[in-house]
Amino acid sequence: MNAIQFDSFGLRSFIKEHEYEELAPQLKVAQTLLKEKSGAGAAYTDWIDWASNFDGKCLAKIKQLAKKVQQQSRVLVVIGIGGSYLGAKMALDFLKSPWYNDLADDQETKVYFAGNQLSAMALNQLLQVIGDQDFSVNVISKSGQTTEAALAFRFFKDELMKRYGQDGAAKRIIATTDASQGTLRQETKAASYDNLVVPSGIGGRFSVLTAVGLLPLAVAGVAIDELLEGAAQAEKTYQKESFTDNPALQYAASRRILYDKGYTTEILANWEPSLQYFSEWWKQLMGESEGKNRKGIYPSSANYSTDLHSFGQYIQEGRRDLFETVVRVDQIESDLAIPKMVGDGDGLAYLEEKTLEEVNQTAADGVALAHIDGGVPNMAVYVAKQDEKSLGELIYFFEMAVAISGYLFAINPFNQPGVEAYKTAMFALLGKPGYEDETEKYRARLRHKRE
Numbered sequence: 160m161n162a163i164q165f166d167s168f169g170l171r172s173f174i175k176e177h178e179y180e181e182l183a184p185q186l187k188v189a190q191t192l193l194k195e196k197s198g199a200g201a202a203y204t205d206w207i208d209w210a211s212n213f214d215g216k217c218l219a220k221i222k223q224l225a226k227k228v229q230q231q232s233r234v235l236v237v238i239g240i241g242g243s244y245l246g247a248k249m250a251l252d253f254l255k256s257p258w259y260n261d262l263a264d265d266q267e268t269k270v271y272f273a274g275n276q277l278s279a280m281a282l283n284q285l286l287q288v289i290g291d292q293d294f295s296v297n298v299i300s301k302s303g304q305t306t307e308a309a310l311a312f313r314f315f316k317d318e319l320m321k322r323y324g325q326d327g328a329a330k331r332i333i334a335t336t337d338a339s340q341g342t343l344r345q346e347t348k349a350a351s352y353d354n355l356v357v358p359s360g361i362g363g364r365f366s367v368l369t370a371v372g373l374l375p376l377a378v379a380g381v382a383i384d385e386l387l388e389g390a391a392q393a394e395k396t397y398q399k400e401s402f403t404d405n406p407a408l409q410y411a412a413s414r415r416i417l418y419d420k421g422y423t424t425e426i427l428a429n430w431e432p433s434l435q436y437f438s439e440w441w442k443q444l445m446g447e448s449e450g451k452n453r454k455g456i457y458p459s460s461a462n463y464s465t466d467l468h469s470f471g472q473y474i475q476e477g478r479r480d481l482f483e484t485v486v487r488v489d490q491i492e493s494d495l496a497i498p499k500m501v502g503d504g505d506g507l508a509y510l511e512e513k514t515l516e517e518v519n520q521t522a523a524d525g526v527a528l529a530h531i532d533g534g535v536p537n538m539a540v541y542v543a544k545q546d547e548k549s550l551g552e553l554i555y556f557f558e559m560a561v562a563i564s565g566y567l568f569a570i571n572p573f574n575q576p577g578v579e580a581y582k583t584a585m586f587a588l589l590g591k592p593g594y595e596d597e598t599e600k601y602r603a604r605l606r607h608k609r610e
């Protein structure tokens with residue numbers, strides 16, 4: 160049984176049946192390119208059958224290292240950015256809680272994330288939060304040379320060395336990186352760090368179900384076997400050729416038809432704060448995969464009902480180039496009966512027979528209808544519950560959909576050439592060796608910036 164259901168009820172007034180039929184031949188081509196590994200970027204499609212073929216030795220090593228961290232430290236600092244950060248963060252929030260670290264008892268190891276920006280203040284504050292608690296570090300970088308991660312690693316390595324000496328520090332570091340390339344792999348070999356491999360055939364944003372996401376999650380006590388099992392089962396559903404039996408195809412096709420009608424921004428919405436980072440993970444997945452050659456749907460997100468009191472006005476009545484995909488959870492872990500009171504001083508007596516979750520679900524239904532009436536096409540992805548199997552399936556659903564979507568756009572969904580532009584400018588301005596020719600040009604452009 161599938162843990163997720165795709166509901167396109169809110170598209171009825173925006174897409175006609177024949178439009179799906181007209182897109183069918185292109186969908187077939189996209190599926191074939193993926194299946195036969197003959198499309199652009201095919202070298203990065205190992206995620207397609209990854210979970211069902213997961214290497215038992217690698218799984219055992221992840222569990223063994225997780226145990227070592229749990230025994231050694233009260234805190235694990237996970238250093239990484241983009242695909243080397245967002246998957247573990249979203250899964251931790253989704254499966255445990257955004258308050259996981261506050262709720263952790265003495266037996267549990269807290270998990271903090273670093274190296275996902277360049278803020279000195281944030282780094283200082285994290286060091287303050289860690290205080291004198293014992294900590295280990297999992298530095299994650301596929302390329303092994305991303306500036307944000309490498310710099311944060313330097314700070315935490317320095318702190319580890321001060322506390323535990325050079326050898327003691329090395330015993331508290333786990334490096335997750337490419338098997339042979341990059342400076343992090345070289346350092347790992349030289350210093351004999353414990354290490355795990357980021358598979359070369361899986362890009363960062365598709366890597367949550369590799370050692371990249373699995374080690375931090377195992378340290379937090381997540382059942383990583385079940386996460387993989389959910390994704391392995393999902394392979395069967397979302398690789399199906401039949402449009403009616405494959406919701407990932409339906410979602411990909413709907414997005415594409417909407418885009419052609421001028422709906423160029425997608426809002427991934429949720430009704431649970433523990434799904435906020437799911438949207439952040441999804442934004443990288445969609446944005447880096449589709450946004451190239453001056454094409455692609457702009458990925459944005461909304462957290463309800465919070466944002467209804469913020470930019471909800473825009474969604475209801477602003478420019479009509481938006482569509483909405485709402486991730487909804489069918490069965491939440493803990494509901495609350497609304498407290499009964501004498502009288503009706505706060506005007507809420509009419510809700511006394513309901514639970515808070517019923518109010519939340521009803522609000523979600525109401526908002527969907529209001530947005531449809533306001534001209535915002537609406538899709539929903541219902542998740543059975545926030546458990547490992549469901550999340551494994553949800554991850555695979557979106558990965559498959561964006562891969563299909565990329566081929567519908569006739570772009571390579573698995574590269575990200577545009578990300579280099581900011582790096583070139585930053586490295587030139589910082590005076591990195593090798594960028595000498597560019598340094599003066601960039602500095603000259605900034606000279607009059609504040610005049």
Ligand SMILES: O=P(O)(O)OC[C@H]1O[C@H](O)[C@H](O)[C@@H](O)[C@@H]1O
Binds near residue numbers: 240302363447
């Ligand atoms: O894992 P890393 O090599 O450090 O890369 C981290 C991230 O940064 C890059 O700039 C890419 O655009 C992302 O796709 C990647 O996930």
